[in-house]
Amino acid sequence: MIVRQITGRRIAGMRFVYPAIDIALKLRKIDVRKANYLKLRFAGHILFTARKPA
Numbered sequence: 209m210i211v212r213q214i215t216g217r218r219i220a221g222m223r224f225v226y227p228a229i230d231i232a233l234k235l236r237k238i239d240v241r242k243a244n245y246l247k248l249r250f251a252g253h254i255l256f257t258a259r260k261p262a
Contacts, residue, residue: 225250 226247233243 229243229246232238233240
């Protein structure tokens with residue numbers, strides 16, 4: 209994401225990331241939660257967990 213912002217263009221190899229994540233999910237190498245996290249991470253979205261203080 210940082211490289212994309214600096215250069216203003218996409219990295220050529222990035223189009224294979226999402227299919228690779230889907231294949232890993234189908235082969236049960238990762239769970240659905242991890243697959244969603246990875247897709248959001250590569251898309252450049254901010255992902256966090258909010259927790260109420262104890």
